[in-house]
Each structure stands twice: as C-alpha cells, then as structure tokens.
Amino acid sequence: MTDKNPLAVAKGHGHALLLLLIVSLIGLPLILPSATLATEILIFGLAALACNLLLGYTGLLSFGQGIFFGAGAYGAALLMIHLHWGMLGALVGAALFGALLALLVGALAIRRKGIYFVMLTLAFSQMAYFLAYTLSGWTGGDNGLLDVPRPNIEIAGHVLVDLADPRHFYAFVALLFLLIFAGALRVIRSPFGSTLMAIRENETRAAAIGYDIRHFKILVFMLSGAITGIAGALYAMLLHFAPLSNIDLMMSENILIMTIVGGTGSLFGSLLGAGAIVMLGDVLSELWPRWLMLLGVILILVVVFMRGGLWGGLADLVKRLQPSRALDAKTKETL
Amino acid sequence: MSDYLLETRNLQLAYGPFHAVNGVDLKVRTGTIHTVIGPNGAGKTSLFHCLTGERQATAGKILFNGQDIIRKPSHGRVALGMARSFQLTSLFQNLSVRENLRLAAQGRDGLGALNFWRSVEHKRSHWDTADRVLERLKLNGRAETLAGELSHGQQRVLEVGMSICASPTLLMLDEPTSGMGIDDIPLMTDLISDLGRDHTVLLIEHNMSIVMSISQRITVMSHGQILVEGTPDQVRNDERVRTVYLGEAA
Numbered sequence: 001m002t003d004k005n006p007l008a009v010a011k012g013h014g015h016a017l018l019l020l021l022i023v024s025l026i027g028l029p030l031i032l033p034s035a036t037l038a039t040e041i042l043i044f045g046l047a048a049l050a051c052n053l054l055l056g057y058t059g060l061l062s063f064g065q066g067i068f069f070g071a072g073a074y075g076a077a078l079l080m081i082h083l084h085w086g087m088l089g090a091l092v093g094a095a096l097f098g099a100l101l102a103l104l105v106g107a108l109a110i111r112r113k114g115i116y117f118v119m120l121t122l123a124f125s126q127m128a129y130f131l132a133y134t135l136s137g138w139t140g141g142d143n144g145l146l147d148v149p150r151p152n153i154e155i156a157g158h159v160l161v162d163l164a165d166p167r168h169f170y171a172f173v174a175l176l177f178l179l180i181f182a183g184a185l186r187v188i189r190s191p192f193g194s195t196l197m198a199i200r201e202n203e204t205r206a207a208a209i210g211y212d213i214r215h216f217k218i219l220v221f222m223l224s225g226a227i228t229g230i231a232g233a234l235y236a237m238l239l240h241f242a243p244l245s246n247i248d249l250m251m252s253e254n255i256l257i258m259t260i261v262g263g264t265g266s267l268f269g270s271l272l273g274a275g276a277i278v279m280l281g282d283v284l285s286e287l288w289p290r291w292l293m294l295l296g297v298i299l300i301l302v303v304v305f306m307r308g309g310l311w312g313g314l315a316d317l318v319k320r321l322q323p324s325r326a327l328d329a330k331t332k333e334t335l
Numbered sequence: 336m337s338d339y340l341l342e343t344r345n346l347q348l349a350y351g352p353f354h355a356v357n358g359v360d361l362k363v364r365t366g367t368i369h370t371v372i373g374p375n376g377a378g379k380t381s382l383f384h385c386l387t388g389e390r391q392a393t394a395g396k397i398l399f400n401g402q403d404i405i406r407k408p409s410h411g412r413v414a415l416g417m418a419r420s421f422q423l424t425s426l427f428q429n430l431s432v433r434e435n436l437r438l439a440a441q442g443r444d445g446l447g448a449l450n451f452w453r454s455v456e457h458k459r460s461h462w463d464t465a466d467r468v469l470e471r472l473k474l475n476g477r478a479e480t481l482a483g484e485l486s487h488g489q490q491r492v493l494e495v496g497m498s499i500c501a502s503p504t505l506l507m508l509d510e511p512t513s514g515m516g517i518d519d520i521p522l523m524t525d526l527i528s529d530l531g532r533d534h535t536v537l538l539i540e541h542n543m544s545i546v547m548s549i550s551q552r553i554t555v556m557s558h559g560q561i562l563v564e565g566t567p568d569q570v571r572n573d574e575r576v577r578t579v580y581l582g583e584a585a
Contacts, residue, residue: 186451186452186454187451187452189454189455189456190450190451190452190453190454190455191441191444191447191448191449191450191451191453191455191458192448192449192450192451193451193455194434194437194438194441194455195438195441195448197427197430198427198430198438201426201428201430202425202426202427202428204421204425205421205425205426205427205497206438207408207410208387208409208413208419208421208425209413209418209438209439209497209498209500209501210410210413210414210442210443210444210445211410211442211448212408212410212445212446213410215449216449219449219451
C-alpha cells in the first residue's frame with residue numbers, strides 16, 4: 001500500500017536505485033552497438049528526468065521543454081564558438097541560460113492552471129522556434145548551427161580527458177547523469193520536493209497550509225530548465241551541430257513522450273523512457289521510414305495499459321513475482 | 336491586546352450588485368468556540384472565504400490579533416497563526432496520513448520549506464508534530480495508509496487534524512461534519528471540543544443542533560448579515576432565529 005507513496009519509495013530504495021543506475025550506466029555501452037547511441041539515450045534521459053520533475057512530481061504538463069533544450073544547445077555552442085569557452089564553462093552557461101528562460105516562461109505560465117498553463121507553454125514554444133528561425137545570424141536558422149566543438153577537459157592547457165573519443169564522451173556524460181540523478185533524488189526527498197508532491201496532489205490545500213505555490217513552481221521550473229539546458233548542450237556537442245529541430249515543438253513532444261512512456265512516478269523511469277524511444281527510433285527508422293506511426297501506437301498502449309509507464313510495469317512484474325515466491329516458501333514450510 | 340482574537344468591521348463581499356456578505360461585524364473572543372450558523376445562502380461560506388483569504392473582501396476590515404489582514408493571501412495567513420479546514424474533504428489523497436500531517440506542520444516554515452538539499456528526515460520536529468496529532472486523532476494505526484484509502488469519517492477527522500499541525504491560535508472549521516454519517520458525528524463534536532481547549536475555534540455549521548453543546552458563542556447569519564449573536568441559550572430562545580432558521584427547518 002505504501003508503495004504508491006513516492007516519498008516512501010524514495011526513502012526506502014534510494015541506495016538501491018543509485019546502484020541500479022550505476023549498473024545500467026556501465027552496461028548500456030556494452031549491450032548497445034555504439035557508444036554514440038548510448039550517449040544519446042543518456043542525454044534524452046536527462047531531458048526526460050527534468051520533464052518528470054515537472055510532470056511527475058509537481059503535476060505540471062509543460063510543452064516548453066524544447067525551448068530549454070534548444071536554448072542550451074545554442075547557448076553552449078555560441079559560447080564555445082565565439083568566446084572559446086571550455087567544456088565545463090559551456091555546460092554551466094547552458095544551465096544558466098535554460099534556468100533564465102524557464103524563469104521567464106514560468107513566471108508567466110504559472111499564473112494559470114491546468115489547460116491554460118499547457119496552452120501558455122505551447123505558445124512560448126512556438127515563439128521560441130520562430131525566434132531561433134529568425135535570428136539566423138546566430139542560430140544558422142534552417143541550416144542549424146554548424147561546427148559545434150566538443151572541447152576536451154583541460155587544466156592549464158594540459159588535456160585531462162580527450163572527449164573526441166566517443167567512449168570517453170559517453171563516460172563523461174554518464175558521470176554527469178549520475179551526479180544530476182543523485183542531486184534530483186535528493187531534491188525530491190527534501191522539504192522542497194515533498195512540497196512539490198503536495199502541490200501535485202492538491203494545490204488548494206497546499207496553499208491553505210501555508211505554502212506560496214508560485215515560489216515552488218517557479219523554482220522547479222528553473223531547475224527543470226537548467227537540466228534540460230545541459231542536455232541540449234551535450235546533444236549539440238555529440239552531433240557537432242545544433243539543428244533547428246532542437247527547439248521545435250516536436251522536441252518538446254518527444255521529451256514528454258519519453259517521460260510518460262518511462263513512467264511519471266520515478267526518475268529512473270525517465271531513463272527507461274528515453275532508452276526505449278531512442279532505441280526504437282534507431283532500430284525502426286532503418287526498417288521503415290514511417291516508424292513514427294508505431295511510436296504513436298506504443299504511446300497509446302502505454303497510456304491505456306501501463307499507467308505507471310515502463311517503470312510501473314516493471315515494478316508490477318517484480319511485485320507479481322514476489323508474492324508467489326513468498327507463497328511457495330509458505331507452502332514448503334507447511335509441507 | 337484586545338480580548339478578541341479575530342474581529343471584522345463592516346465586512347463586505349459583493350458579486351456585482353449582490354452582497355453575499357453585507358456589513359458583518361464579527362468578534363471572536365480568544366479561547367472560545369465560536370460558531371456561525373445560518374440557513375443555506377445566509378452568507379456563512381462567503382464570510383468564511385473572506386476570513387481564509389480564498390476570496391478578497393470588497394470592503395471593510397479583518398483584524399487578527401489587532402492587525403488588518405484583509406490583503407494577505409491565504410498562505411500568508413498561516414504564518415500569523417490562522418488555519419482552516421475544508422467543507423469538501425481536501426487531502427493529499429496519494430500520500431500517507433502521516434505525510435499529510437507532516438506537510439501541514441512544515442507549512443508554517445514559510446520560505447524555509449524551499450530548502451531543497453536537506454532530507455525531510457532532518458527536521459524531526461515536523462515528524463513529532465505529525466505523530467502527536469496522529470495520536471490525538473486516534474489514527475495511529477493508519478499512519479502509513481494513503482489518505483485516500485481512509486473511511487469517509489476518518490478522512491473528515493484528518494481534514495480537521497491537518498489544520499492543527501501548524502499550531503495555529505485560530506482554527507477555522509468549515510462544516511466539519513459535512514457528509515458524515517449520524518454515527519460519526521459525536522466523534523467529530525468530541526474532537527472539536529477537545530481542540531477548543533488549546534485553540535480559539537471559529538466553526539461554520541449548517542446544522543444547529545450539533546453545535547449547541549460545544550459552542551460558547553453563536554452568531555446567526557441571514558441574508559449576508561448578522562441576525563443574532565449570543566450564548567447557545569439566548570440563540571435557542573430567540574424569536575427571530577426561530578423564524579428564519581428553526582422555522583424553516585420545521
């Protein structure tokens with residue numbers, strides 16, 4: 001019964017969850033055909049995790065995640081190209097840029113609830129796309145921003161890690177993922193995080209017991225924007241290219257689909273969702289150019305038959321296996 | 336400081352030309368259980384909404400501890416020591432009973448609740464408050480149950496219980512017995528008179544017979560205005576009350 005309480009789950013299985021994540025991060029490049037594909041999964045896993053903080057934990061359905069993803073990609077690329085910033089500087093810049101835009105979008109959008117909130121994020125998403133399209137001197141417009149560097153990690157001119165090697169870059173992204181995941185887990189279990197869940201459950205009551213809802217929503221929006229910005233920056237570095245599609249509404253949609261397919265109740269679910277969608281895209285796009293139609297079918301199946309997403313489905317499976325094992329033990333005892 | 340914890344002066348709430356609350360001067364004495372009753376449409380709930388901050392009163396004053404709070408948003412009133420319950424049960428359905436209470440205790444921290452780095456386990460006092468209230472509500476056995484899985488009567492008890500977690504000086508309860516079965520009602524009235532020992536209670540109630548035994552002071556509203564105010568005995572024997580209220584019920 002308490003399993004449904006996300007806080008209890010987070011409390012009880014925090015360390016187990018991190019262990020599971022570390023095993024997955026090590027295993028991912030071993031079972032996948034390329035380190036690049038594994039890196040892409042982690043990058044979208046980050047974006048989905050950030051989306052999950054809004055959707056799963058605060059109950060905010062945002063169609064604006066593509067804004068922050070695109071902004072992170074452009075922001076980091078421009079900092080590296082024009083100001084020759086290093087890897088860490090570019091990532092911090094992308095995070096700040098994402099958080100700043102999330103502050104702007106959030107400050108306006110959270111004034112409305114429910115469907116109106118969704119519509120406002122949608123409107124901002126459209127605006128951001130056309131802004132990026134129009135500012136082609138900076139963003140490359142339709143052609144995208146070319147020749148995005150992937151700087152090595154250096155200290156005083158001495159190369160510490162050579163990130164040109166896709167496996168090294170994967171390891172770097174995996175480390176970032178682990179840190180952000182652990183940080184997000186911590187945030188969820190904090191007074192701030194527990195209040196987000198209260199807001200998700202019942203906004204009116206949360207206000208009545210003393211919480212200023214706007215502060216919480218804007219801050220979680222900024223946190224989500226920062227993480228999504230980092231994901232966008234990493235994606236541009238992975239591709240050496242920041243396409244206009246990064247900031248497209250389709251990107252917001254994809255991030256949402258990954259989050260929902262993975263399961264909104266769990267941060268690990270976001271990685272599952274990103275993994276499933278990226279891998280399906282990789283496999284199916286070679287078999288059939290209209291594979292996106294199948295994506296629709298999968299989304300429908302998950303929403304109708306697996307309300308907790310892939311993570312919820314797995315949890316159910318484990319639970320269904322466990323009682324039968326306990327029952328076996330009992331019957332053996334009586335025998 | 337005056338004897339009155341809560342005072343309204345010529346309070347008005349207008350929806351266009353219609354005045355739901357029309358010049359109410361309510362005085363709630365510290366340490367009492369004060370009940371506002373009245374037939375449907377008398378303006379009880381509108382008055383309540385003005386007091387909680389859910390609706391912005393259109394004119395007049397609300398003094399709490401002598402301070403005019405009429406412009407304070409609902410969440411800001413908690414830190415001053417006001418707490419409320421809802422007429423329609425309003426819980427965090429998918430969180431445990433204990434977590435519901437802990438969140439309510441945490442609410443008084445104001446911006447301190449924005450702490451995102453410490454674990455909730457770190458703040459023992461909120462858990463202690465939750466456990467103390469659990470005991471008082473006699474819900475210890477259901478601490479880890481999801482609020483949504485409690486029986487209706489227990490949900491109503493939790494609904495009221497959440498309002499005492501922030502140790503308020505004034506408890507505002509909106510029809511706490513609403514929707515409760517006849518067998519559960521004594522449970523609630525006992526709880527309210529128990530809470531009345533530690534808090535000043537402002538009770539909004541539709542059903543007059545429930546409140547007679549537990550209230551020290553009763554205000555009867557009709558058509559957005561105060562009709563009569565007095566002790567339960569005075570109110571019971573008042574002709575005007577019989578006409579608008581008991582008369583209607585009979």
